[in-house]
Amino acid sequence: MATELVSGNEACARGAIAAGCNFFGGYPISPSSEVAETLAKILPGHKGIFVQMEDEMASLGSVLGASLGGAKAMTATSGPGFTLMQEHLGYATLAEIPCVVVDVMRVGPSTGVPTAPSQGDVMQARWGSHGDREVAVLAPASVREIYDMTVNAFNIAERLRTPVVVMFDEVLAHMREGVELSAPSHDELWRRPRPLEDPGPSFRAYLPNEDGVAAMPNFGDGYHFHVTGLMHNEKGFPTTHPETIRGLMARLKRKMDPLPFWLPAEHYRLEDAELAVVAYGITSRVAREAVDRLRDRGVLAGLYRPRLLWPVGAADLADTLGRFQSVVVPEMNQGQWVEVVERYLPSAVRVVSRSKLGGEPMTTEEILEGCREFVKKGVRAL
Amino acid sequence: MNPGKQLLRQDMMPHILCPGCGHGIVLNTLVRVLAKRFTSMDQVALVAGIGCSSRIVGYIDANTLHTTHGRALSFATGLKLSRPELTVIVITGDGDGLGIGGNHLIHAARRNLDLTCILFNNETYGMTGGQLAPTTVLRAFTTTTPYGNKEKSFDAAELVKAAGATFVGRGQAYRPDLLEELIDRAIAHRGFSFLDVMTDCTEYFGRKNALGGGSDLLFSQARGEEAIAQGLGEWPELRDPDGFPIRETVPMGVLHEVNRPTLEEMMGLAGYDAREE
Amino acid sequence: MWKKEIRLAGSGGQGLGLAAMVLADAALRAGLQVSTLQSYGPEARGGASRSDVTLCDQDIANPWFSKPAVLLALNEKAWMKYGPELAEDDLALVDSDWVKLPERRTVYQIPLERIAKTEMREKLAANMVAVGALAAAIGRIPLDVLMEAARSRAPKGFARINQDAIRRGWELMEDLKGGVDRGGARGA
Incomplete structure (x- = not known):
């Protein structure tokens, strides 16, 4: 297979x-x-449909409609559009409709800087939709990983019947890297669970299997089921019954439990490390170089890189980082995922946010500077 | 027996509609048409937004999708494109379809996908308690126009026609016989078909404007027609010169019908099926 | 580890995106690891424009850089913006007709646009003269590999012109390198 120069956005479309x-x-x-643009060009050649909708709400609406018809469907947007999509992200969560939403983060709030990178949507992805819900958010850090994680996102969306968000930033989106993109085999593609029973009045569209996920027929396949954004019972019909609502919400949360095992965090040079850096996306690329440079100078540094931002792989986070005195969390926002790190680590660990705004990625030097105060005296100067 | 009755989901009853509400008549008329046109509902999908009218899809034993406020047409667009063989009918209200969903409505009309959109027009936001709608006539009282409405209302049929719909009609809950024919023709039409259907909200709009009960409001639709027949022209007010409730209901019937390639045809989707496996 | 962070700077319409792609493509063909990042948005179509290329003989841990080690400046503005940050041993190439240099700097100077205009009869080929010259200065990418990348990336009707421009840039740099090795900056 040939190495080719591919941008993050192209890799996403091809994934x-x-x-x-x-x-x-x-x-x-x-x-x-x-x-x-890439999908408009190549989808028709792959027996797919591309449609440009009138706004982002309609974009995700059309995706959800197509998914109910049996399609593997997705949309892509950036901050302001992602904000408009929150309504249908909430809908897709409650109605359990598989879909993939790509958010290429740019500087906000509001129109911000449309062509500059940020990591400001991390909390919006988690809490942007009203009500309380679990959400799957993937954070690739390279062109190759954007390709792979777009595939992962479809697998998770189908397997768990849930919206999945793939988040990266303007730099990763437009950066070209030399990559070999190998398509997953048919067996590596997961499909939504299908009902085993024939259509009929006894069919219950939201009766969960053991893993908390209900079988999902397509519209038009003979199962006359009802889909709603109202709280619903196992038949899919609206309910205000508190016990039913509590059961539904608990199930929607529980079904996401396997995610941290499917997408574990990367541990880079952490085994003997005395100082940990936690970073994701483009910032983790810079942090990796910073860690290498620290090591070159005799500082035992390591990198913890979550590939799944939500739900948090809390057990691994606590197990891995709980023993550190200091953890440095650089982000291109005012400190968002650092709150997660703080929440799941013992209070004895000093968790420090290093934030950078303004539309430029961190530099290696800035991360080194951010680590300076935690480097023991006696090691060579940074 | 009503041939449409077998299409209702009995376990969803009782329905949420108020006594005197015109929506039930439109629902009844719709299921009569469906029972007549289709031997099975397997290939029929009903998609709705939010509001009293949108709730009715849940009562029909078919593929039913109750979406978000104003955005049913966007879901219907994706569904129809992924499964062009389905008959997709969108149920919306005047607030849902013309207020929060107005942008989706005009773009759906422009695209000319083979969808049927039935807008239940009761001149108010009923589910939220009787507030001003884009269709509320001048001077009417609602809970958010306590001093009378000062804004001009939309003519839904003209709007959707201008946006490019290939079939536009208007019907009344007062005349289910004519409405039945209209719905049947709208579904048969190839392309985006739109029906503006006059219904009434007794509980909020009727009460707030002291227009009487359900039957009074139904008769107000008839009075509008009579006013036209007598050459009195449009009547954008609540009462006629004699003080009786009157509903602006002009013009009625099929208002616009042309043939234009549908979006499915432009995309070459004959035989397309997005289903996997 | 061998790593070069290259910034190509000028204005929109000078073909810096294509220059970066040819350089990156050739580096890939030469077995190097590559990443590129081009300026994006309105500035890519006018105003100040830049394209960054990172070349490395190992996996590129961090593809993003703020300060380049190799700079191409096609105009004065680009030089003023990025030139002052360069360290003494960094490499710089400027269009000598458009950039006024402080005398003390060691910089390769070629009238890129004039050469493209007079010799290739195509002002737009200045970007390829620059690519040829830069590649010769950086090393690691053989001329024939560069020519092949230029051919495959050339817009319709430009393959021959771009290849000629690259060859010319390469030759000019080979001459200049001799000069610099003997000490001091030289112009072509």
Whole structure:
């Protein structure tokens, strides 16, 4: 297989095709537009549908409609559009409709800087939709990983019947890296659970299997089921019964439990480390170089890189980082995922946020500077 | 027996509609048409937004999708594109379809996907308690226009026609016989078909404007028609010169019908099926 | 580890995106690890424009850099913006017709645009003259590999012109390198 120069946005589109995506509904927005442009070009050749909708709410609406028809469907957007999509992300969570949403983060709030990177949507992805819900958010850190994680996202969306968000930033979106992209085999693509019983009045569309996920037929396949954004019972019909609502919400949370095992965090040079850096996305690339440089100078540093931002792999986080005196968390925001690190680590661990705003990634030097105060005296100067 | 009755989900009853509400008549008319046109509902999908009208899809034993406020047409667009063989009918209200969902409505009309959109027009937001809608006539009282409405209302049929719909009609809950024919023709039409259907909200709109009960409001639709027949023209007010409730209901019937390639045809989707396996 | 962070700077429309792609493509073909990042948005179509390329003989841990080790400046503005940050042993190439240099700097100077205009009869080929010259200065990418990348990336009707431009840039740099090795900056 040949190495080729591919941008993050192109890799995302090609990953979607590799995952079997056959529907894209979207609305143009920088810096994600190349995902739509690439799919507009190649989807028809892969027996897929591309439609440009009138706004981001309609984009995700069309994706959910297509998914109910049996399509593997996705959309891509950036901050302001991601904000508009929160309504349908909440809907997809409660109605349990598989879909993939790509958010290429740019500087916000509001229109911000449309063409500059940030990591400001981390908390929006988690809490952006009203009500309380679990959400799957993947954070690739390279062009190759954008391709792979777009495939992962479809697998998770289908397997767990849930919206999955893939988040990266403007730099990763437009950066080209030399990569070999190998498509997953048919067996590596997961599909939504299908009902074993024939259509009939006894069919219950939201009766969960043991893993908390209910079988999902397509519209048009003979199962006359009802889908709603109202709280519903196992038949899918609206309910206000408190016990039923509590049971549904608990199930929606529980079914996400396997995610941290499917996408474990990367541990880089952490085994003998005395200082840990926690970083994701483009910042983790810079942090990796910073860790190597610290090591070159005799500082035992390591990198903890979550690939799944939500739900948090809390057990691994606590097990791995609980023994450190100091953990440094650089982010291109005012300190968002650092709150997660603080929440799950013992209070004895000093967790420090190093934030950078303004539309530029951190530099290696800035991360080194951020680590300076935790480097023991006696090691060579940074 | 009503041939449509077998299409209702009995375990969803009782329904949420108020006594005197016109929506039940439209629902009844719709299921009569469905029972007549389709031997099975397997290939029929009903998609709705939020509001009193949108709730009715849950009562029909078919593929039913109750979506978000105003956005049913976007879901219907994706569903229809992924499964062009389905008959997709969108149920919306005047607030849902013309207020929060107005943008989706005009773009759906422009795209000319083979969908049918039935808008239940009761001139108010019923589910939220009788507030001003984009269709509320001048001077009417609602809970958010305590001093009378000062805004001009939308003519839904003209709006959707201008946006490019290939079939536009208007019907009344007062005349289910004519409405039945209209719904049947709208579903048969190839392309985006739109029906503006006059229904009434007795509980909020009727009460707030002291227009009487359900039957009074139904008769107000008839009075509008009579006013037209007598050459009195449009009547954008609540009462006629004699003080009787009157509903602006002009014009009625099929208002626009043309043939234009549908989006499915433009995309070459004959035989397309997004299902996996 | 051998790693070069290269910044190509000028204005929109000078073909810096293509220059970066040819350089990156050739480096890939030469077995190097590569990443590129081009300026994006309105500035790519006018105003100040830049393209960054990272070349490395190992996996690129961090593809992003703020300060380059190799700079191409096609105009004065680009030089003023990025030139002052360069260290003494960093490599710089400027269009000598457009960039006024402080005398003490050791910088390769070629009238890139003038050469493209007079010799290739195509002002736009200045970017390829620059690519040829830069690749010759950086090393690691053989000329024939560079020519092949230029051919495969050339817009319709530009393959021959771009290849000629690259060869010319390469030759000019080979001459200059001799000069610099003997001490001091030289112009072509």
